[in-house]
Amino acid sequence: MKTWRIGVAGLGVVGGGLLPLLTGRQGQLSQIGAGLELAAVSARNRDRDRGVSLEGVAWFDDPVDLASSPDIDIFVELIGGSEGPARDSVAAAIAAGKHIVTANKALIAEHGAALARAAEDANVALFFEAAVAAGIPVIRAIRDGAAVCDIDYVAGILNGTCNYILTQMDRRGSTYKDALGEAQRLGYAEDDPLFDIGGLDAAHKLAILTVIAFGVCPDLKSMPVEGIENIALADVGHARDLGYRIKLLAVARRASESVELCVRPALVRERHAIAQTGGAENIIYFKADPLGVICLTGPGAGAGPTASAVMADIIAIARGARGPVFNRPAKDLKAASVVNPIVQIARFYLRFSLQDVKGAIAAVTEMLAANDVSIDSMLQPPVGEHPGKPAAVDVVITTHSALDKNVRCAVDAISAKPFVIGEPTVIRIEEF
Amino acid sequence: MKTWRIGVAGLGVVGGGLLPLLTGRQGQLSQIGAGLELAAVSARNRDRDRGVSLEGVAWFDDPVDLASSPDIDIFVELIGGSEGPARDSVAAAIAAGKHIVTANKALIAEHGAALARAAEDANVALFFEAAVAAGIPVIRAIRDGAAVCDIDYVAGILNGTCNYILTQMDRRGSTYKDALGEAQRLGYAEDDPLFDIGGLDAAHKLAILTVIAFGVCPDLKSMPVEGIENIALADVGHARDLGYRIKLLAVARRASESVELCVRPALVRERHAIAQTGGAENIIYFKADPLGVICLTGPGAGAGPTASAVMADIIAIARGARGPVFNRPAKDLKAASVVNPIVQIARFYLRFSLQDVKGAIAAVTEMLAANDVSIDSMLQPPVGEHPGKPAAVDVVITTHSALDKNVRCAVDAISAKPFVIGEPTVIRIEEF
Numbered sequence: 001m002k003t004w005r006i007g008v009a010g011l012g013v014v015g016g017g018l019l020p021l022l023t024g025r026q027g028q029l030s031q032i033g034a035g036l037e038l039a040a041v042s043a044r045n046r047d048r049d050r051g052v053s054l055e056g057v058a059w060f061d062d063p064v065d066l067a068s069s070p071d072i073d074i075f076v077e078l079i080g081g082s083e084g085p086a087r088d089s090v091a092a093a094i095a096a097g098k099h100i101v102t103a104n105k106a107l108i109a110e111h112g113a114a115l116a117r118a119a120e121d122a123n124v125a126l127f128f129e130a131a132v133a134a135g136i137p138v139i140r141a142i143r144d145g146a147a148v149c150d151i152d153y154v155a156g157i158l159n160g161t162c163n164y165i166l167t168q169m170d171r172r173g174s175t176y177k178d179a180l181g182e183a184q185r186l187g188y189a190e191d192d193p194l195f196d197i198g199g200l201d202a203a204h205k206l207a208i209l210t211v212i213a214f215g216v217c218p219d220l221k222s223m224p225v226e227g228i229e230n231i232a233l234a235d236v237g238h239a240r241d242l243g244y245r246i247k248l249l250a251v252a253r254r255a256s257e258s259v260e261l262c263v264r265p266a267l268v269r270e271r272h273a274i275a276q277t278g279g280a281e282n283i284i285y286f287k288a289d290p291l292g293v294i295c296l297t298g299p300g301a302g303a304g305p306t307a308s309a310v311m312a313d314i315i316a317i318a319r320g321a322r323g324p325v326f327n328r329p330a331k332d333l334k335a336a337s338v339v340n341p342i343v344q345i346a347r348f349y350l351r352f353s354l355q356d357v358k359g360a361i362a363a364v365t366e367m368l369a370a371n372d373v374s375i376d377s378m379l380q381p382p383v384g385e386h387p388g389k390p391a392a393v394d395v396v397i398t399t400h401s402a403l404d405k406n407v408r409c410a411v412d413a414i415s416a417k418p419f420v421i422g423e424p425t426v427i428r429i430e431e432f
Numbered sequence: 433m434k435t436w437r438i439g440v441a442g443l444g445v446v447g448g449g450l451l452p453l454l455t456g457r458q459g460q461l462s463q464i465g466a467g468l469e470l471a472a473v474s475a476r477n478r479d480r481d482r483g484v485s486l487e488g489v490a491w492f493d494d495p496v497d498l499a500s501s502p503d504i505d506i507f508v509e510l511i512g513g514s515e516g517p518a519r520d521s522v523a524a525a526i527a528a529g530k531h532i533v534t535a536n537k538a539l540i541a542e543h544g545a546a547l548a549r550a551a552e553d554a555n556v557a558l559f560f561e562a563a564v565a566a567g568i569p570v571i572r573a574i575r576d577g578a579a580v581c582d583i584d585y586v587a588g589i590l591n592g593t594c595n596y597i598l599t600q601m602d603r604r605g606s607t608y609k610d611a612l613g614e615a616q617r618l619g620y621a622e623d624d625p626l627f628d629i630g631g632l633d634a635a636h637k638l639a640i641l642t643v644i645a646f647g648v649c650p651d652l653k654s655m656p657v658e659g660i661e662n663i664a665l666a667d668v669g670h671a672r673d674l675g676y677r678i679k680l681l682a683v684a685r686r687a688s689e690s691v692e693l694c695v696r697p698a699l700v701r702e703r704h705a706i707a708q709t710g711g712a713e714n715i716i717y718f719k720a721d722p723l724g725v726i727c728l729t730g731p732g733a734g735a736g737p738t739a740s741a742v743m744a745d746i747i748a749i750a751r752g753a754r755g756p757v758f759n760r761p762a763k764d765l766k767a768a769s770v771v772n773p774i775v776q777i778a779r780f781y782l783r784f785s786l787q788d789v790k791g792a793i794a795a796v797t798e799m800l801a802a803n804d805v806s807i808d809s810m811l812q813p814p815v816g817e818h819p820g821k822p823a824a825v826d827v828v829i830t831t832h833s834a835l836d837k838n839v840r841c842a843v844d845a846i847s848a849k850p851f852v853i854g855e856p857t858v859i860r861i862e863e864f
Contacts, residue, residue: 017722021580028580031647031760129577135723137569137577145561145569147747148453148460149740215463273705273729290449290736291567295729297705304722308581315579316753323751328463 003035009063010078011043017307019052034318042066067093082106101313103130109204116325127313132205133282135305136298149288151213153253158205160280160300161196162248167278198227199263206250216336226264245275258337266430342405347429353421356391371410373402435467441495442510443475449739451484466750474498499525514538533745535562541636548757559745564637565714567737568730581720583645585685590637592712592732593628594680599710630659631695638682648768658696677707690769698862774837779861785853788823803842805834
């Protein structure tokens, strides 16, 4: 049995989870038919105790040197970031003919096509199951399980931090700010959580799934991405009263000549599994012909799940799995023509805060009608008296299917009225 | 690019779904980096129109001849059955050095270990993703995705026919007999549906997952298997009133020195995803350390989903995937020591039909107490008057955690009483 020599660059959270799997399970490893040996590592701090003996393991200060070392067969990149040492070391590993496993979503989302092309030219594997939804084997399920199927859509919750916050708002009535603080205390969100909260992390993962599912490379800059920063506790409550939950959805859907892509908050019916996915969990649905609708759920982050996915890729390489990185040769990947969401038709949830003046609600409904937006339901919670303040009325409307553009026009026109307080809320209702 | 020559034996429902994928998607196939060619087929009826031209495809009357033909590289067995031509042709393919893909759960459940050993000795792949839950990539998820993880349990709904029947009883109030007839009309259940209804089909699939997850081969004859034949509409209704659904569950759980295995109806809390899996869908949960809890759902039967899974295996072979069949060398597989369920502790749902005589209910509760079975809830729906008949009272009891053996003892003692009508119902409550 051949022994594969592994080099690991980056010994942070995921690397720390991987080391015991590589060094502590030698019995299991030999049993599963793959000889694996931790041959070399690279990290910033040589002295930190990582709970695992690194005696006899070569140390490299520079991950690029590790990547091209003759002492390894598989290079595992766990440094992170789309540029700098992560990108340089993966490029060096390809040039040196090493197989590569990475958990780096930013790197694959931004440079995946070019790296895949280089890897395919060099005849090395480039695997990244851990980059999307950590331990949930979604890349395996789409790339391998649905290899010749026509994918209709891929949709789900790809960011556990946002889902944790929205779940806390829904179940505990926490404000957005409190829930975010709690997520940071629990280590779900970074100190600077903008990357999660703003939807960019989910956008990276969706971009990777889009390449695998549809063979097109989306331009991240043109992808419609909205985060959860503007979701108010009131919206979470109204959505619940209407039989929905608000979730940060990532959706890639086949359109006639292109792909519809978006990351944004959406109302999902409470009976649907997506609505019921709580806390830091991830969920992914995809529909493939003739495979059908497949759904996967599990932990979308964390050292154990992510390291398990990295390990799965290492073993797949040791067991011989190759084939094109994104399920077709990288040279055949096309630029994605992303559909502008304003031409899409959907149902919408709208909330307006109005001064309690005569004719305000009539004006709102008239402007919706004037823009061909028809109302499905309207909800006006009782206001009560607020002595000394002008009374404000929250009006919640759900629409029938309408053109996105028309809804935006109507909302803009309504916003311009003097009796409208603040910015109206516009959230899509997604039906699956 | 190498072209892999495929031989398909068996052109029934699944074979019929596979042919268009093999012959109609050549563009996609070449794109995904695998050259595949339908080289030869074997079936009983040469003249039947299968909607796909078989011109230029070699025909074999005997699948064993096809399996050993020098004209093929991969043998696809879709004949079915654990003996006869299916087993003979797979053995012949291994002997001839062909890679094998099969959708045959009976064959793998009954002879998988021996076939795996032969395949590993001959250095050929033996893949069977389609044998468990059709298109749901559960074998991939456990064997590849959780390769070095310690599996804690695998549990789920593995038979779509039973789930369809139970769902119809629950949602439409159909009787068991009517729901079974409907399942037969829709083609879910065979004319002789005993294999599905009695739990054997689920037991086959559970046996296969058990080998992959735990490295032990269960003896099908010693596996506790109960079907849904005795589930009454009344039980479905009472379970619903208590906040549960009745599902045919297949469970394999790591025990201290063995594996707990069973296929049987169980009450599952209505909020759990297993309870919400309706119709002919399948669902599988597994818990792996350090991967976490992963859940997969999708269509567990049908031509399209099953053929897609067969195709996924063919492509995996073409892309180089090898490794031990059951995630460790077949020579290292052990016989499973199946835990006798009577030593297990669980909560139970009990239903007794009693003649409305004084002291009957008191006698029931006393005999439970005498056997250390304590009552969690008791429900006695109103009886009303039945002129001319002795009134019968249905008493529904849920227990706290109790030893299975004690519950059986108590129920046997209660059954022996003259005021008990018919057989009491005993169903486990499974908590996840």
